[in-house]
Amino acid sequence: MNDAEDSARAQEILSDLRHSIDNLDAILVHTLAERFKCTQEVGRLKVTFGLPPADPARETRQIARLEKLAEDAGLDPVFAKKFLRFIVDEVIRHHQQMQD
Numbered sequence: 576m577n578d579a580e581d582s583a584r585a586q587e588i589l590s591d592l593r594h595s596i597d598n599l600d601a602i603l604v605h606t607l608a609e610r611f612k613c614t615q616e617v618g619r620l621k622v623t624f625g626l627p628p629a630d631p632a633r634e635t636r637q638i639a640r641l642e643k644l645a646e647d648a649g650l651d652p653v654f655a656k657k658f659l660r661f662i663v664d665e666v667i668r669h670h671q672q673m674q675d
């Protein structure tokens with residue numbers, strides 16, 4: 576292959592990979608939206624029954640489960656843990672707002 580063909584092939588592979596990335600990003604966004612719908616319901620339930628916005632014991636179990644899932648899936652468990660923390664902190668913020 577000459578340089579021009581190599582470059583065209585590289586562009587083709589890059590384009591295919593970016594197409595997969597776009598699809599996966601869409602799945603992530605839709606999955607997160609569904610998760611936030613569930614946590615909004617949890618928030619309403621917590622308001623109704625006077626439960627606290629956060630449940631640290633539940634979070635400990637979630638983190639342990641997610642770390643194992645990440646390891647099995649070949650994802651960095653430290654990253655998976657940080658990602659869950661980021662999401663759960665946002666959920667707790669929503670729950671606090673609902674209780675104010």
Ligand SMILES: O=C(O)C(=O)C[C@]1(C(=O)O)C=C[C@@H](O)C=C1
Nearest residue numbers: 614617629630631633634663666
């Ligand atoms: O399970 C709950 O009680 C929730 O409020 C949901 C959730 C979560 O986003 O997974 C958020 C906050 C809690 O600290 C624990 C878990």
